[in-house]
Amino acid sequence: MTDSPVLQIEDLRTQFLTHGGIAKAVDGVSYHVNRGETLGVVGESGCGKSVTALSVMRLVPDPPGRIVSGRVLLHGQDLLELDEAAMRRVRGNRIGMIFQEPMTSLNPVLTVGRQIEEVVALHQNLPARQAAERAVEMLRLVQIPEPQRRAREYPHQLSGGMRQRVMIAMALSCNPEVLIADEPTTALDVTIQAQILELIREIQQRTGTAIVLITHDLGVIAETADRVVVMYAGKKVEEAPVTALFDAPLHPYTRGLMVSMPRLDSPLGPERGELPEIPGMVPSLSALPEGCRFAPRCPLAVQQCREEPPLIEYAPGHVAACWRAGE
Amino acid sequence: MAEEPLLVVRDLHKHYPVSAGLMGQVKMTLRAVDGISFTLARGETLGLVGESGCGKSTAGKALMRLIEPTSGSVRLNGIEITGLSRRELHAQRRQMQAVFQDPYSSLNPKMTAGALVAEPLINFGLGNSAERRARVEDLFGRVGLRAGDMAKYPHEFSGGQRQRLGIARALAPGPTLVVGDEPVSALDVSVQAQVVNLLVRLQREFGLAYLFIAHDLAVVRHISDRVAVMYLGRIVELAPTATLFARPAHPYTQALLEAIPIPDPRRRRSRAVLRGEVPSPINPPSGCHFHPRCPIATERCRVEVPELRDLGAGQSAACHHAPAPPAATRETISA
Amino acid sequence: MSIATTRTRIVRPLVVRRRGLLTRHPRITLAALLLGTLAGLAIFAPFITEYDPMTLAVTQRLRPPSAAHWFGTDAYGRDTFSRTIYGGRISMQIGVSVAAMSVLIGVVVGMLGGAIRWLDPIVMRISDGLMSIPAILLAIALMSLTKASVATVIIAITIPEVPRVIRLVRSLVLTIREQTYMQAAIASGTRLPRLMLRHILPNVLTPLIVQATYICASAVLLEAYLGFLGAGTPTEVPSWGNIIAENRTFVQLATWNVMFPGVFLALMVLGVNMLGDGVRDLLDPRLAGRIGK
Numbered sequence: 019m020t021d022s023p024v025l026q027i028e029d030l031r032t033q034f035l036t037h038g039g040i041a042k043a044v045d046g047v048s049y050h051v052n053r054g055e056t057l058g059v060v061g062e063s064g065c066g067k068s069v070t071a072l073s074v075m076r077l078v079p080d081p082p083g084r085i086v087s088g089r090v091l092l093h094g095q096d097l098l099e100l101d102e103a104a105m106r107r108v109r110g111n112r113i114g115m116i117f118q119e120p121m122t123s124l125n126p127v128l129t130v131g132r133q134i135e136e137v138v139a140l141h142q143n144l145p146a147r148q149a150a151e152r153a154v155e156m157l158r159l160v161q162i163p164e165p166q167r168r169a170r171e172y173p174h175q176l177s178g179g180m181r182q183r184v185m186i187a188m189a190l191s192c193n194p195e196v197l198i199a200d201e202p203t204t205a206l207d208v209t210i211q212a213q214i215l216e217l218i219r220e221i222q223q224r225t226g227t228a229i230v231l232i233t234h235d236l237g238v239i240a241e242t243a244d245r246v247v248v249m250y251a252g253k254k255v256e257e258a259p260v261t262a263l264f265d266a267p268l269h270p271y272t273r274g275l276m277v278s279m280p281r282l283d284s285p286l287g288p289e290r291g292e293l294p295e296i297p298g299m300v301p302s303l304s305a306l307p308e309g310c311r312f313a314p315r316c317p318l319a320v321q322q323c324r325e326e327p328p329l330i331e332y333a334p335g336h337v338a339a340c341w342r343a344g345e
Numbered sequence: 346m347a348e349e350p351l352l353v354v355r356d357l358h359k360h361y362p363v364s365a366g367l368m369g370q371v372k373m374t375l376r377a378v379d380g381i382s383f384t385l386a387r388g389e390t391l392g393l394v395g396e397s398g399c400g401k402s403t404a405g406k407a408l409m410r411l412i413e414p415t416s417g418s419v420r421l422n423g424i425e426i427t428g429l430s431r432r433e434l435h436a437q438r439r440q441m442q443a444v445f446q447d448p449y450s451s452l453n454p455k456m457t458a459g460a461l462v463a464e465p466l467i468n469f470g471l472g473n474s475a476e477r478r479a480r481v482e483d484l485f486g487r488v489g490l491r492a493g494d495m496a497k498y499p500h501e502f503s504g505g506q507r508q509r510l511g512i513a514r515a516l517a518p519g520p521t522l523v524v525g526d527e528p529v530s531a532l533d534v535s536v537q538a539q540v541v542n543l544l545v546r547l548q549r550e551f552g553l554a555y556l557f558i559a560h561d562l563a564v565v566r567h568i569s570d571r572v573a574v575m576y577l578g579r580i581v582e583l584a585p586t587a588t589l590f591a592r593p594a595h596p597y598t599q600a601l602l603e604a605i606p607i608p609d610p611r612r613r614r615s616r617a618v619l620r621g622e623v624p625s626p627i628n629p630p631s632g633c634h635f636h637p638r639c640p641i642a643t644e645r646c647r648v649e650v651p652e653l654r655d656l657g658a659g660q661s662a663a664c665h666h667a668p669a670p671p672a673a674t675r676e677t678i679s680a
Numbered sequence: 681m682s683i684a685t686t687r688t689r690i691v692r693p694l695v696v697r698r699r700g701l702l703t704r705h706p707r708i709t710l711a712a713l714l715l716g717t718l719a720g721l722a723i724f725a726p727f728i729t730e731y732d733p734m735t736l737a738v739t740q741r742l743r744p745p746s747a748a749h750w751f752g753t754d755a756y757g758r759d760t761f762s763r764t765i766y767g768g769r770i771s772m773q774i775g776v777s778v779a780a781m782s783v784l785i786g787v788v789v790g791m792l793g794g795a796i797r798w799l800d801p802i803v804m805r806i807s808d809g810l811m812s813i814p815a816i817l818l819a820i821a822l823m824s825l826t827k828a829s830v831a832t833v834i835i836a837i838t839i840p841e842v843p844r845v846i847r848l849v850r851s852l853v854l855t856i857r858e859q860t861y862m863q864a865a866i867a868s869g870t871r872l873p874r875l876m877l878r879h880i881l882p883n884v885l886t887p888l889i890v891q892a893t894y895i896c897a898s899a900v901l902l903e904a905y906l907g908f909l910g911a912g913t914p915t916e917v918p919s920w921g922n923i924i925a926e927n928r929t930f931v932q933l934a935t936w937n938v939m940f941p942g943v944f945l946a947l948m949v950l951g952v953n954m955l956g957d958g959v960r961d962l963l964d965p966r967l968a969g970r971i972g973k
Contacts, residue, residue: 033694034694035694040694062533062534062535063533076690084692084693084694085690085691086691086692086693086694087691087693088691098690098691177622177623178397179622180622207396207397207560207623208396208560208562208601208604208605209396209600209601209604209618209619210396210622211604211606212603212604212606212618212619213618213619213620215606216618234533234534235606236534236608237605237606237607237608238606239608240606240607240608240609240610240613241606241607241610241613243610260610261610261611264608264609264610264611274535275534275535276608278534278535278537278538279534279537279538279563279608280538280541280563280564280566280567281563281608282562282563282566282590282602282605282607284567286566286586286587286590290567292542292545292546293538293541293542293567294538295535295538295539295542296535296538296539297539299503299505299506299535299536300503300533300535406863409867411863411866411867435869435871438867438868438869439869442867442868443863443864443867443868445860445863445864446860447860450859450860450861451860451861451863451864452861452864453861453865453878453879453882453883454861454883455882455883456878456879456882464865464868464870464878465868465869465870467874468868468869468870468871468874469869511864514864514868515867515868517868518868518869
């Protein structure tokens with residue numbers, strides 16, 4: 019495991035034109051992921067975690083969306099400067115991506131084996147026979163039973179968990195340097211989620227792929243991530259190694275998220291009390307509050323929070339965008 | 346048994362005919378709900394959990410007769426619901442209301458918030474228009490919405506607010522039973538806690554009984570007094586919440602609990618992940634439906650369907666290998 | 681900022697332009713202008729032209745367009761401009777009546793069929809039967825039974841249109857019936873009549889408005905065909921189809937008599953279709969995100 023960043027995002031801004039004006043979906047986000055590392059990106063819907071990933075892949079629909087500034091460096095090369103043909107050679111080859119809904123991400127009229135073959139043939143220039151062998155090999159890698167037979171089946175013949183395995187096989191078929199997994203287990207049942215997370219972990223140990231795991235589930239983060247980025251309303255509000263984040267969350271939003279989730283070890287019965295709430299709701303991205311975006315919902319908010327807080331390093335590798343996080 | 350519980354479900358079935366083959370010549374039966382029984386007391390919350398396709402939502406809809414059950418008995422307040430005529434059923438609907446999962450599709454987009462909450466009152470002929478208005482305003486306040494928002498349309502509300510609207514609508518006719526079909530699953534984490542707290546508060550205020558259908562075990566654990574676990578159309582375990590989470594008796598319950606990610610990186614474990622997937626309910630495995638995935642399955646599990654057996658202290662499980670009821674009295678967990 | 685703008689075309693700022701009505705909904709605005717003008721001409725025809733569309737003036741036969749007769753005159757010396765704008769009255773009357781009647785009947789029957797299970801196959805088979813009758817054949821049959829009149833034409837065009845609406849309404853009802861809000865409404869004790877009026881009907885209407893404009897456009901065209909074939913409105917009535925039919929023998933001698941009503945007909949159909957497309961895009965939430973184009 020080396021510590022050179024494979025993928026580095028710098029000050030990325032992606033905006034959407036909506037009826038209500040400009041929505042700042044991603045507003046100056048920076049993060050990086052190293053080889054062999056899993057970076058967890060956590061946040062609620064609309065926090066910009068998925069748009070950041072789409073921006074990295076340059077898959078933001080334009081219109082209405084556009085990357086307005088920033089850099090996305092893959093081994094130091096800015097992907098935002100590539101022409102479309104060069105970018106196509108990056109997508110699916112050097113960066114693989116898996117999505118939440120595996121059914122809509124697969125082509126319903128092609129067998130799953132064929133779909134993997136096409137990816138391999140496109141990027142690696144393999145002859146048809148070898149591509150077919152590679153497809154079966156990939157299906158075996160993601161632990162699909164009877165890979166020879168499954169390769170000849172269509173997506174609708176597979177269960178949700180199997181389809182997600184196929185997506186992972188496809189994303190990994192060209193040995194990408196980075197795998198971006200956007201809510202890969204959200205549509206799956208818990209027992210299947212456990213299988214898929216285990217699979218991702220195993221594959222990473224074997225291949226050393228850098229993984230960006232995007233999720234809303236702090237449990238999934240705790241089980242899989244090495245480092246965590248917490249996002250809120252288009253901004254990175256906290257970043258820390260996973261144990262540091264769960265031991266001592268700094269940002270009031272992170273703290274709020276952690277306590278508002280019911281836990282399996284919290285007290286039961288009459289003494290359970292109410293769940294601590296984060297009051298209010300996520301602000302609209304086209305009408306963001308001045309200064310700290312969390313301030314209107316924050317129990318610690320003071321006058322100073324009208325000014326935008328910078329990211330301050332409170333401990334090695336542990337940064338938070340909050341004026342009062344250190345108190 | 347001095348008094349009958351509020352809700353008594355006995356051997357409820359919901360089967361769907363399925364045709365397969367090119368011409369639909371192969372007739373099969375999908376047993377979505379395959380004989381479930383449970384009771385629910387006044388003011389109690391029963392959590393109904395299981396993975397997708399286990400039949401928990403179908404069970405909720407069948408017992409409310411939003412879909413017609415194939416067979417079985419549902420008694421609410423001592424009245425048999427399954428045999429009622431359309432007119433008689435309408436009268437009983439006042440007693441049982443529903444909150445749905447998706448706050449985006451469960452509210453008619455063409456009706457204002459006020460009209461949505463007033464509708465059940467109109468349906469049951471409750472109050473004149475002034476009284477209805479006052480009642481709607483009161484309900485808005487109780488679920489944490491502003492009365493000024495009554496003229497707004499659903500799309501003008503956030504997800505959490507819409508679910509509050511759905512709850513106000515369910516409470517409007519004054520039910521004794523509320524069936525929540527994944528009522529907080531579609532909400533963001535920070536909003537979910539708000540709605541869970543609201544549901545608990547309203548339960549205390551109105552003495553409601555909840556049938557809380559969900560897949561998120563942590564939420565179910567927080568809100569329920571007792572929990573029933575379903576697998577392929579059958580209840581495999583039913584127990585007081587504390588017992589179920591501390592001493593799950595059925596191997597499936599154990600696997601389900603084991604699979605939940607714990608939000609604590611220090612307790613990251615390499616665990617025994619349940620292998621395989623839920624089989625099709627059209628052609629479920631013989632005997633115990635769970636036996637092909639079960640780590641402790643024996644020959645008996647392949648042939649003999651296990652009955653839901655009482656294990657003492659309110660816990661019962663449908664497993665041949667579940668521990669026998671202890672001879673000595675175990676500490677009783679209040680339900 | 682400067683780094684981003686100088687480098688590539690993918691990274692560039694997003695600009696919001698303030699847009700006027702015309703640029704925001706160009707199709708609807710244009711369609712409204714076009715249809716408004718045509719309707720204005722038809723409605724205020726007596727004030728716009730001094731010529732009566734029916735008065736013969738044998739001395740003025742087949743005059744080309746001039747300051748006195750903007751669109752020239754026909755073989756009987758009647759003013760073609762006057763006849764064309766009066767003709768708009770007939771076309772609009774027929775277009776609007778056919779659209780209104782077929783939507784009305786279609787909604788009632790389609791909703792009943794969609795909501796009441798046993799009625800559905802009966803409604804659908806009758807619709808299939810009606811749809812197989814060509815409007816032109818039906819018009820000719822009706823004309824042979826009764827006298828030619830505007831009402832006959834409206835009925836003849838409406839009958840084959842109705843099943844199309846029924847099919848649309850039925851498919852919409854079947855979709856809406858599966859929505860969770862329908863189940864929620866049933867769970868809160870809503871009975872069938874109210875379900876249909878408050879929950880199904882309002883959600884059916886929006887797509888029907890679009891369908892109505894297409895029906896209107898096709899009715900206007902169909903009326904012209906019927907008139908041209910002599911199976912339409914009575915020949916003395918100046919409808920666009922009749923004017924074109926009457927003047928077809930002189931088409932090489934006096935192009936204007938066919939061309940101007942033809943252009944009006946085309947403009948009207950264009951206007952109605954543009955309105956329909958515009959309204960469809962306006963109401964379709966999936967296209968809402970595209971305003972930033």
